Amino acid sequence: MNRLFFKLLVLLMSISLIGIILVQVYWFNASFKNNDEQFKFHVKQVISNVANKVQKQEAYNFYARINQYKDSTGKVPKKNDILEFYYVQKNPKTNKTIIYSNSIISEDYNISPTFIDKKFVNDNFKSFSSKRVTEVYNDKSIDKSEISQSLIPDVRIEKTGNLDVLDNASFEIYYKDFASVLPIQERVTKETLSKLIKKELQEAGVNTNFEFSVYSNNLATNVKSKDFKYDKDATYSIPVFTDNEGNSRYQLLITFPYKKRFLLSELVSITILSIVFTLIIIIAYTSALNQLIRQRQISEIKNDFINNMTHEFKTPIATINLALDAIRNPKIIDDKEKVFRYLQMIKDENKRMHAQVENVLRISKLEKRELDIIKESHNIHEIINDAIEHVNLILEDRQGTIVNHFSALRNTVLINDVHFTNVIVNILENAVKYSPNIPEIEIFTENIKDMIIIKIKDKGLGMSKIAQKRVFEKFYREHTGDIHNVKGHGLGLAYVKRIVDDHNGQVYVESEKGKGSTFIIKLPLIN
Known part of the structure; x- marks a missing residue:
């Protein structure tokens, strides 16, 4: 039963240790995968931000050049009404009439894109404004035919202003058509792209080396970092510079040559602690198991020692008893030669037992450093x-x-x-x-x-x-x-x-x- 219990104890301890190690390995793999997913999430956000900022920066630079050109020419824009509508409301009880009119006016500065690139041909750049008028007529009945007549209203409110929505839409269409014919190196430089990517990655907490490249129809362009190499598992891409139809012939690719090292570095401290504690458990387990086996062996050896000692003492004692019994025999007690022989046997057996006892005592004293x-x-x-x-x-x-x-x-x-x-x-x-x-x-x-x-x-x-x-x-x-x-x-x-x-x-x-x-x-x- 003791041997069965010992084997069961060792088995349970071994299963527990293996279980702990497997749990640690599973935790490490799960943590690594989780870090990889977070890394992908942050990188996708980064490249999306970079793509948006690059396109916005291009639009801003183009808009600045348009305004600079408008200011430098000093031309008076040609105005055309492209839309006008009226809204009339009558109140029969008070006999009050309210007329609301809105006119959308286009202002053409006669700016041709040939001032930037002679090869580019498109409509002239225009801006848009609106004129909104509210007129109130008291105690007057006005027909539709009279709206255009020169009536003097009792109250007149006039507002004018730019139409940003139309301006922005017109400008975006205008600049995208123009920019689409430019080569990629004139739209963005690799230095600008590198700084922007680095800044976005740092803000996202992705502090590892990166390489980038802009591809056109799956071919690398000159806008790329020196050591860029495509790696399927560590490269992320996004379209950049979309046109008016939402299409793009350019792809921004970012790769991380030390991605795995970076992901592991985030786990290194907790992993080292985990390994240290696991090693401590293994060492403690091995030591405990070794002690258990050693104690079991010592127990068996001591049992053998007791059996042997008992056996060796039993024989001399039996011999001494037989010799004493022989000496007591009346026939032998008078025979001095036999008596001396039996006495010598007793002495020899006694000496033998004494020697064995001395051996035990000497070892004990040696261990205690008392010898x-x-x-x-x-x-x-x-x-x-x-x-x-x-x-x-x-x-x-x-x-x-x-x-x-x-x-x-x-x-x-x-x-x-x-x-x-x-x-x-x-x-x-x-x-x-x-x-x-x-x-x-x-x-x-x-x-x-x-x-x-x-x-x-x-x-x-x-x-x-x-x-x-x-x-x-x-x-x-x-x-x-x-x-x-x-x-x-x-x-x-x-x-x-x-x-x-x-x-x-x-x-x-x-x-x-x-x-x-x-x-x-x-x-x-x-x-």
Whole structure:
């Protein structure tokens, strides 16, 4: 159930993390598309404003030239009535008559467009004004035929003024017909167009580089920026300079070479924060998952350790109990030789249990930095020989051999002899324990620069690549089937690693499954 719960927890955490990442990606894409739509909206507004302003500016310039010409000639315009109408209202009770008349007058200044372009032929430019008269006749009955007669009204109100609507319509028709025959470079310059586009884009908040061009019937004209290149996804267009029929042969195109960069720049701050927080979540998730897996592995290793420790203590205790029971036997108690033999067995088993307890205590003290390690100058070869003496009994029991190859000429190191002897003993005991056949061990020493290298080689079971990476971890043991087939607690090599590290040395293993292992220790020499 615990394993199922653990797997379910990991699955849910993984799904949640993937969900968060997918939501972030979806949000980013949605934001990018939204920014793209806003960008299109603002650009369309900009090019529409530019097109209107360019055409208005052209009309204004043309109108200014017309007025300047009218003022400079000083001609009196020729006036013609082009429309006149009357409105008569009679009140039979008061016998009052009201007559309203309106006359539309055209004023021809005799301005021909040939003053601008001799090739252009059109009607002369005209302006329009109106004359509005209201007459009131009291106590008079007036017929329609009398309206044109010279009657003197009791009240006369006369108003005159320009007809802007007609003037504007006439002027627009006049100037558009004239402008339509001009080449595009005479209607607008690329400098004017560039400044106007830049100003409109800045007002719309579109602060990115742009290029522009005016096309005529799908062909580029000379009115364009230097680096304009058409890009389907980043180019926007609008008709400019429409004629009197509402048609235009010119298109204004604006392209943004760094459009995507600009759109991304608007998301960069929130995107960076999103990425940072997502990375924090991923790191926290990975760390938590790693801790969960590690804790689970540690729990399993500790269970193995307890099982092994129980098993190893159970055998000596049983042996001690059997020896005590034998000593109590009246037949044996008088046999001193057997009594001494059983007492030696009790002592050996007790010593064995004591050694295991000491191993645990040493590791604990090392972790708490409570173990005093006093270092002195020693000959490493002598330390190795002392360690060999410690394992001679178990080696003889297995009929094994140890062969020394001491090639190091410099062998004086600063070490703690007791602890370093234990280091070599632990490695040698492992070599004996993990040799299924007769143990064959070789010890090599050599000098490399200011270091001495110690190699302890066996022909035992060997280790997998995974075991080689973890062999120096506390409680770690590589299983070989039955967890009790080789006695141990996974503490010996952890102790070796801590002692070698405290001597400013290095220890690692080279091994191949089924071909044995070589433990290599590097220690600094005393100069």
